[in-house]
Amino acid sequence: MCSLSREKIIKTTTDIDSLRSEIRDKSVRVIDVRREDDYKQSHIPNAVNLPLANLLSDDSPERVLKLINTMGIDDETHVVVYDDTFGALASRVAWTLEYLGHNDVSLLETTFSKWKSLGLENDRNIPDMRSSNHSIHLRPEIMATSEYLEIAKDKPEVILIDNRERLNYLEQHIPGAISLPYRTLATPEKILRPKEEMKRLLDNRGISGNSEIITYCGSVGTLSGLAYYALKSVGLPNVKLYVKSFKEWKGLEKPVAKQEDANYWDLSAE
């Protein structure tokens, strides 16, 4: 790896002030992952649009490479991703870049709505993009497949985390998974809790140390993508995203576990 010599500390999230100065310095590529219509209405200055649905329509490495080259992202570009969905969609896009081998990617600490509500700058301009030439260094160590998970989930040193809401987890989950709903990860202001709080919470749950951790959610790895970054934010070194998540697992008719003999759904006022 040629860039090892100038390795820098990459933060999980970028705070608002840093992003604003990076935008002024033109030292960042900002990706807005909301729908195209929303992006066109207004976005953070100089942000480019990559709707998550667009990415997911084909997220093969070749396609993703093409996309990021179109956005002018090369191996050294500092990338910040944001959404309006408490960071979950942004996480999925950021993780995809990481998987391709782009390391310098982080999440905006807040959502676009919050950004706007703070009265911060936004516009409708679509920035010029010069295409770039990114390399591919796939990082399979941050992805879990169903085959991988099937074996890994029974190993004592592996922690499998379900990031869906509690009731969904109680009803069915991958055997051995523990429940950590995505809402647990955030504060009302920020997409992720402050590091100390996050660490305390995860420590209480025994999520710490050098364990291999695999996260999953309902279908495409958004909620669990956020959890992936939550775990990274406290420095946990070995985290994988089961990107195709419970939808694939069910579709493959793999075993599921359930909290039996209780009518917990009837406690919901939804």
Place this chain on the structure above:
Amino acid sequence: MTISEVKHSHRDSSKPKINWARFEESEDFANTVKLYRQGKYDEDSFRRYRLQHGAYGTRMTNDYAMVRIKIPAGEIYPNQLEKIAQLSEQFSIGSAHVSTRENIQLHWVILEDVSEILRGLAEVGLTSREACGNSVRNVMCSPLSGVCPDEQFDSTPYALATARFFLRNPMAQNLPRKFKFNFTCCEHHGMVRMVDVGLIPQIRDLNGNIQKGFRVFLGGGLGNKSYVGYQLEEFTPEEDLLYTSIAVVRIFDRLGDRKNMARNRMRYLVNDMGWEKFQNLVLKERAIVRATQSVVTRLDVDHTPNEIKNPVRISDESGNPISDGYSRWLKNNTLKQKQSQYYSVFLTLESGDVTSSQLTSLATIVREFSSEGHARTGFVQNIALRYVHEDDLPRLYSKLLAIGLAKSGALTMAAAVGCSGTTSCNLALTNSHRLAKEIQRKFLELKLDQDDDLRDSTIKISGCPNSCAQHGIATIGFFGGGGRVGREMFPNYQMSLGGRSDGETMLGATCHRIPAKRVIPVILKIIELFKKNKKPNDTLQDWIHRIVNGKEDSEIKSVLDMRKVLDPLTIPPTKEEDPDFYSDYGSDSSYHTKTGKGECAA
């Protein structure tokens, strides 16, 4: 903050007056859970510790807890509602549950997350300390105290002072069993005879000398075996309130049964000993307490009046078309206060459940509409907003409508109470929680909330014989069990009629066993029979009371007659005819009874 600081500082009426919390308890809880998981804390000690901190066990699992948040006197502030909403979303199921004792419960919380909830609660001055276990439980106060036209004075400050005195008080940390105080406004709105200590505020005129005090009722309670409380003396002056409370707690602590878990509530002690003997003991003990307590031991009653101010409003003239539901809601959910132009508004919840987003919106609504700046939890799984100006009612209605909290019926028979049942409780045999929701939906669909004849009747459903839903004092009460046809089981309820908790408190008379899926038809049948046989100005409650007391002269003269009329509805169909009969609400598989270990008495 000490009480004197509170009294002298400028009070923001929408900020909590009392901090019930201690931050260190959160960390201690987290550490204790870790030690327990490492096997360094034995099962029994841990359970006692957990319950002392308000974390109750959950059905069929050791991994989850229910956190019971105490709301002393039911007073809950907007920032507290917001925090509970947030905690529910983060650590529970996205809904919270308002109990029959003014607590708010978060269910299906991972045991390791309980400490985070305690921390969050402490940030807004709330605690779950001594919400479970053998301690003084949440001190209740009528949600109408302070606004009830029939009350002699507001007992809220006394309820709060009592809660403060006993919370974390060494004398109440290891009682033989749980211990409950209920304060009320008047005879009609409280449940003073169905609790260890029940108190009705009274004013006495002794030769022109006006004196505040209480009528104190002791030794009542609902449970597997229920008793009606006895009045201690004609009048207990306010300065004797604390001495009396201490005396009763001390006697219970000393003489209560610590061995037999099923019979260790104070009501059994009173019953075994006989009232007169118990009464004498209390009076003697009180004399000793009075003589030996230090002068600094007194109830710190904060008499600062609540600030009542019309909140500053963002004017909203966007035209609120008043929907047809408004007059129905006005009639069935609001009460005129003794303060002119002000109303108390009760929210209709289904079995006490409310979503976290509703709680968040409700916080804003409380700030905007309640001139006292906070809400009150009620006795029947509901929430009240008080001091709403009459001119604001239509606007409040449309705001509540927008968040799904404007359903009619809170003050009517439609507001059926259901304990948590098999949704989370280890002891439950049936899904009483869902059944209560189904009954409410049916009542609203049939517009029975509009029927004045049914207004003062109640329906309460417990999922087992332990009376968490207080079925014994319901006009029509139910508790769950299993029925059997050959090898097949079906969910079944024991129905009682004519219970009440007012001045003529009595327990309902056992009438019949009703299969779960026949409960709604049976209730409707009883209403139909009532309509057919009622006298002018009769209410359903009057009619049922006459039947229960053998004073009715129409076709149904007794509980036995009622039983006979209902018989055809209770006959089980075969499984082929009606498979649904054999599964409980919320389940599509065949019913079987299954319970875990209860820990009420742990």
